Amino acid sequence: MATNPDAGAPKTAAQTPAPPADPCELVATLSDGTKVKRRLVRMRACNEKDAKGKVCAGHLKRWYFFGQEVKEKFGANAEIYRCENCKVLYLPNGGEAPRSGTMEY
Numbered sequence: 001m002a003t004n005p006d007a008g009a010p011k012t013a014a015q016t017p018a019p020p021a022d023p024c025e026l027v028a029t030l031s032d033g034t035k036v037k038r039r040l041v042r043m044r045a046c047n048e049k050d051a052k053g054k055v056c057a058g059h060l061k062r063w064y065f066f067g068q069e070v071k072e073k074f075g076a077n078a079e080i081y082r083c084e085n086c087k088v089l090y091l092p093n094g095g096e097a098p099r100s101g102t103m104e105y
């Protein structure tokens with residue numbers, strides 16, 4: 001019997017997901033290999049680990065220079081942050097209200 005526990009597992013919205021390894025959900029990987037992750041609430045430093053397991057801790061900065069692929073995935077006005085050290089991209093956390101009024105609406 002071939003049982004695959006990952007097959008078709010429904011996403012439960014009611015539960016709070018708490019993955020043990022990387023608390024940042026990997027949202028996407030771009031065609032050039034750039035990772036796109038979901039920021040934690042109030043997260044300011046990158047938690048990406050390098051091959052040796054050392055945490056990057058680079059500063060996350062708002063980034064406006066994303067290309068067409070990011071626009072197609074997340075929208076032309078997407079709020080994107082980028083680690084200035086390892087260049088991993090971060091999306092804002094859905095549970096975090098935007099602090100500053102933007103002119104997106």
Ligand SMILES: [Zn+2]
Pocket residue numbers: 046047048056057058083084085086087088
């Ligand atoms: Zn980083």
